[in-house]
Amino acid sequence: xxxxxxxxxxxxxxxxxxxxxxxxxxxxxxxxxxxxxxxxxxxxxxxxxxxxxxxxxxxxxxxxxxxxxxxxxxxxxxxxxxxxxxxxxxxxxxxxxxxxxxxxxxxxxxxxxxxxxxxxxxxxxxxxxxxxxxxxxxxxxxxxxxxxxxxxxxxxxxxxxxxxxxxxxxxxxxxxxxxxxxxxxxxxxxxxxxxxxxxxxxxxxxxxxxxxxxxxxxxxxxxxxxxxxxxxxxxxxxxxxxxxxxxxxxxxxxxxxxxxxxxxxxxxxxxxxxxxxxxxxxxxx
Numbered sequence: 001x002x003x004x005x006x007x008x009x010x011x012x013x014x015x016x017x018x019x020x021x022x023x024x025x026x027x028x029x030x031x032x033x034x035x036x037x038x039x040x041x042x043x044x045x046x047x048x049x050x051x052x053x054x055x056x057x058x059x060x061x062x063x064x065x066x067x068x069x070x071x072x073x074x075x076x077x078x079x080x081x082x083x084x085x086x087x088x089x090x091x092x093x094x095x096x097x098x099x100x101x102x103x104x105x106x107x108x109x110x111x112x113x114x115x116x117x118x119x120x121x122x123x124x125x126x127x128x129x130x131x132x133x134x135x136x137x138x139x140x141x142x143x144x145x146x147x148x149x150x151x152x153x154x155x156x157x158x159x160x161x162x163x164x165x166x167x168x169x170x171x172x173x174x175x176x177x178x179x180x181x182x183x184x185x186x187x188x189x190x191x192x193x194x195x196x197x198x199x200x201x202x203x204x205x206x207x208x209x210x211x212x213x214x215x216x217x218x219x220x221x222x223x224x225x226x227x228x229x230x231x232x233x234x235x236x237x238x239x240x241x242x243x244x245x246x247x248x249x250x251x252x253x254x255x256x257x258x259x260x261x262x263x264x265x266x267x268x269x270x271x272x273x274x275x276x277x278x279x280x281x282x283x284x285x
Contacts, residue, residue, distance in 0.1 A: 004270065007263040011256055018252035024091065025245035032238035039177050039231040046228050049221055056213055069211065070163050071193050071218040079114045081136070081158060081167040082106070083190070083226070084128070085174045085233040086121035088143060092237055093244035095175060096123045102185045103173050116167070118154065120230070143234055151227035158226075159219055162191045172226065177235035181243065184236075190225055193218050 084103055086096050107115060119125040120139045128135055137157065142150050161167045170191035178184040 004263065004266050007259055007266060011259045011263065014252050014255050014259065018249055018256070021245045021248040021252060025242055025249060028238050028242035028245060032235065032242055035231070035235040035238050036177065039228075039235040042224075042228045042231050046224055049217075049224055053217055053221055056210060056217065069214055069218065071159065071191060071222070072214075074192050075165070075168040077110070077113055077169045079116070079167045079169075080110060081116050081118065081161060081170045081191075083118045083120065083154070083158070083170065083172040084124040085143065085172070085229055086119070086124035086127070087233075087237045088122040088141060090123070091244060092241040093247075095237055095240035096127075098185060099173060099175055100124075100127055102187060106171070106173070106187055118158070120154070121233075143230060143237070146227065146230035146234060148223070148227050151230055152223045155219065155223040155226050158191060159222060167191075172229055174229040174233050175236040175240075176229070176232040177239060179239070181239075186229075188225070188229075190222055193221060 082103070084099070086099055090096070114134075116134045116136045117124075117128045118137045118139075119128055119135055121143050122140050125135065125138045125140065137154075139150070139154065158167075158170045162170060169189060171187060171189050173185075173187050176184040176186050
């Protein structure tokens, strides 16, 4: 049985851990608020971009030759570029493990394809490096504060690979923010661009040629999708970390309560033993 000093030392250690997890929960809650505001603010722009692209694509439906629009060209998926957005740090519950499980299912479904990985986040980089995947790029320390410039750089690289026919498709795997308790795992195809189908189409009059507008909008659409995915992933990460730290703080409280009860029992047993020794000594005299 552990001594009274050992139990007190364990209680003090668990209390220190509880203070750390409580502080991390508060920090994640503050970061979540800012990240959530940015992610939610980007959604209307993304939806409007889809709507405009859908209207223009509907107007261009009569175009049969897509050689001027290589981002719409569909090919057999023999070489796949996969963008995986993870976190740089751990202590976020099952945030990264659920993401990698989804990626693993995707890899099994495309077993015959040559798959390359663009890793955003240290956890993704480490995961695929240990498994000897072909990593085409590493982006560390950008997910905490995503910028459109960084997303545009990644998008330009993917577009260039697709235009040169070095890859046949580009997918992105990401944890999107749904609510604090549960993220939304998404595997989405970026290239070739799948033009979203809108509802009732509006007959706009376009000053510029339709092909020229699509040449400008399609790369911008890919850039926006990557940027929005980074914002969503950051929000989901902070929510997962806040939930994990809240659970850890609660569990630490339960451990402290259990150790305190055990300490009281040991102390009571020690006092009882000392009383018995005194009474026995007195009786012997």
